[in-house]
Amino acid sequence: NMVAVAVALPPDARREVDLSHELNIEPMKFQPNQTLYVSAYGDDTLPASFGGPNRGQSGTMSFTVVKPEDLMEDLIRRQKELRLEFIQAMALQESARARTSIAAAIFASGKVDAESRRELASSASAQASVGAEIAKAADTLAAIVEEMKYNRIGTDTEREQIRSGVVQPLRDSQESVRRIRAALGATQGVEAVAELKRQAQAVEGLQKDLLARMDEILQRMTKLESKQEMANKLQLIIQWSQELLDIMKKKQEAETGNVFEPATKPARSPPGAGGPR
Numbered sequence: 723n724m725v726a727v728a729v730a731l732p733p734d735a736r737r738e739v740d741l742s743h744e745l746n747i748e749p750m751k752f753q754p755n756q757t758l759y760v761s762a763y764g765d766d767t768l769p770a771s772f773g774g775p776n777r778g779q780s781g782t783m784s785f786t787v788v789k790p791e792d793l794m795e796d797l798i799r800r801q802k803e804l805r806l807e808f809i810q811a812m813a814l815q816e817s818a819r820a821r822t823s824i825a826a827a828i829f830a831s832g833k834v835d836a837e838s839r840r841e842l843a844s845s846a847s848a849q850a851s852v853g854a855e856i857a858k859a860a861d862t863l864a865a866i867v868e869e870m871k872y873n874r875i876g877t878d879t880e881r882e883q884i885r886s887g888v889v890q891p892l893r894d895s896q897e898s899v900r901r902i903r904a905a906l907g908a909t910q911g912v913e914a915v916a917e918l919k920r921q922a923q924a925v926e927g928l929q930k931d932l933l934a935r936m937d938e939i940l941q942r943m944t945k946l947e948s949k950q951e952m953a954n955k956l957q958l959i960i961q962w963s964q965e966l967l968d969i970m971k972k973k974q975e976a977e978t979g980n981v982f983e984p985a986t987k988p989a990r991s992p993p994g995a996g997g998p999r
Contacts, residue, residue, distance in 0.1 A: 725750065727743075727745060729741070729743045729762075744872075745760070752787040753787065754787055754788055754789045754792075755786065755787065755788075756786075756787045757784055757785065757786050757787070758784070758785045758786075758787060759782050759783070759784050759785075760782065760783045760784075760785065761779060761780050761781065761782040761783070762779070762780045763777055763778065763779040763780070764777070764778055764779075765777050766778075790873070790874075790875055793873055793875060794875050794876070794950065797866055797869065797870065797875065797950075798947060798950055798951050800862075800866060801863070801866065801943070801947050801950075802947060804859055804862050804863065804943075805940065805943050805944065805947065807855065807858075807859070808855070808859050808936070808939075808940060808943065809940065810855075811851075811852050811855035811856065811859070811936070812933065812936050812937065812940065814848050814851055814852050814855070815848075815849075815852045815929065815932060815933045815936060816933060817848050818844075818845045818846075818848035818849045818852060818929055819845075819926055819929040819930060819933060821841045821842070821844045821845035821848065822841070822842065822845045822906075822922055822925050822926045822929060823922075823926050824838075824841045825838045825839075825841040825842045825845070825918075825922050826919055826922035826923050826926060828841070829915050829916075829918045829919035829922055830919050832915055833915065834913065834915050834918060838918075842906060842909055842910075842922070845906060845925075845929075846903060846906040846907065849899060849902050849903050849906065849929070850903060852899060852932075853896060853899035853900070853903070856892055856895050856896055856899060856936075857892075857896055859892055860889055860892035860893050860896070863884060863888055863889050863892070864885075864889050866884070867881050867884050867885055867889065876950065880946075880949070880950065883946055884946055887942045887946065888939055888942050888943055888946065891935065891938070891939050891942075892939060895932060895935055895936065895939070898928065898931070898932045898935070899932065901928065902925060902928045902929060902932065905921065905924065905925045905928065906925055908921065909921050909922065909925075
């Protein structure tokens, strides 16, 4: 069945319009495993006398309707995968710190050589990769929160906990990565061994702080993920219990109905036979 929904244009609409529309499909009563196809079209204001109006139509997007508990299970799975990738990013952050530490130790010995420069360059490269992983984690979790919101999964509190407890700290950590990369870049133009030692030690301190913040974020990820998983399992148990109660109720009603039916039905006279004399 095709359902058309009108989308109002803003009063100041011009030749080009950029707007968003939230389509509420709940009244359409879709069932799990059904597929929803969505496309948009628009007519221009060309008068009919000139062959108008002209109609433009977008491509078609398809969405499969799933059970809320199944969608939540998929979202939790994606968060677990993201958490494992974040653990790898933490290992890379530790590697970046270790390389800076090696360079600082070389500078402390009074030398500035090719090895120490290579260690700083490797640290900078690893730090850039960590920054990319942090940005990816923030974007992925933000998208998951939006998916939860528009599919009405979880509570407002749960979604806000992910935003404020994980997504925003990840965004804030990106600024720390930028400062560390800038500090590592600044060492390239320095030749004095004492200054290089000071800068390398300062960078290592920043990298340690970032690693500690990443560990805090990881703990929040794990905790929120566990809460969601527990809530989803509890919801499934409640649903299964309700289904079992409904089955038992129907069976009980059927058995109660049989009790009030007579064991034998009254005898009936054969066709054509007279009544009692």
